[in-house]
Every structure is written in structure tokens, then in C-alpha cells.
Amino acid sequence: MSMLAAPEFWLALSQIILINIVLSGDNAVVIALASRSLPASQQKKAILFGSVGAIVLRIVLTFFAVYLLSLPYLKLAGAALLLWIGINLLKGEDDEEEMEGHSNLAAAIKTIIIADLVMSLDNVIGVAAAAKGNVFLLVVGLGVSIPLIIYGSTIILKLMTRFPIIITAGAALLGWVAGEMAFSDPAIGGWAESHHNLHLVPPVLCALLVIAVGKWQQRRAAAKEPLNEVG
Known part of the structure; x- marks a missing residue:
């Protein structure tokens, strides 16, 4: 258990939890929408069973993603995907379609599971990248994040809006x-090892890139809104 005493373990665990919380706001909205038409007595069941089913499938997908990210060039592709997800997160354009509420418990649970899976690609790639192949860290991170998401989704959404x-x-x-992932891709392993002193450069540059491009697109979208209203 010397792993638990390592600062790197707690840093990676914090990353997994934050990624899960930040990227699960839209999932919390889906859960609320899908169960809103149910009787009050069945809403908690739909949320519980739907969330558990989605989480089990998400864990399976995350383990699969951890394996895939050990293959050459896939980490580079995953890094590009994470950059795109981060920029869209700031841009504020999650593709949330209008979702119908269900008066049937089974239908609501099915909707929650399917919608959560479709919308969880960002969570899966982000968590798998932060875990860096450490299965124990992956399990602990998901285990801690899950109750936070299920029971604190309303609070999390309010905090994101306020702060x-x-x-x-x-x-x-x-x-x-994304920068860490790209630098650790097996395809450039030899080069990365010989330039280990540069290991912080890609993460810093990628973080700054996401903020710069995301904020720029955010301002651009805000500037277009008055024009759309006039039109």
C-alpha cells in the first residue's frame, strides 16, 4: 500500500474525481429530465437503478479504454479528443437534445442508461487518461466520484452556475x-524518454490552448447572440 503514500496517487485521484464531476453535469440533467414525469414514489427508483446501470456499463467502457490507450498512436488521438472536449466545455455547446419524460419506470431507466452512455465518452476518455493504466486508482476514483455525482448532482450544477x-x-x-497523454504515447516513447526534462511542456501548453481557444469561441458565440436576436 506504499502507493497510497505517494503524492502522485492523490494528484491523479483528484484529477479523476474533478473530471467526473465537471463532465457529469449534463448527465445529471438527463437523469432529471428522463424521470420528471414519473410519480414521486418512482422517481428515486428510476434515478438509482438508471444511474447504477449506466455506471456499471461506464466502468466496463473505462477499463476497455485503459487497454486501448496502451496501443501506439491511440494516446495521440485520445489527446486530440480531450482537447476538443475541453474547448467545447468552455464554449458551452453540449449537444443536449430535447428529452421526453417517461411515465413508465422501466422506460425511464432505459432512457437514463442509454443517454448516459452516449454522453459519457468524454468521461471515459478523461478518466482513463488520468488513471495512466493504474487499475486500482481507476476503481477508487470512480468509486468516490459515483456517489458525488448521483447524490450531489443538483448541488454540483448550482456551483458550476455560480462559480x-x-x-x-x-x-x-x-x-x-491531454498533454500528459500525448507525451506518454508508446509511438514517441523513445523520444519522450530522451527529452524527459520537457515532460511538463505539453501539459502546460495544452491547458493554455484549451482555455485560450475555448474562451475565444465563448466570446465569439456571445457576440453573435445580439445579431441573431435582431435578425
């Missing part, structure tokens, strides 16, 4: 993890 810095920090973290 946008949480979103910015999460986006920057995704950029940082």
Missing part, C-alpha cells in the same frame, strides 16, 4: 491530461 471558474479549471485539467 464558472470550476468549469474553466475542469477544461484546463482536460488540456493538462
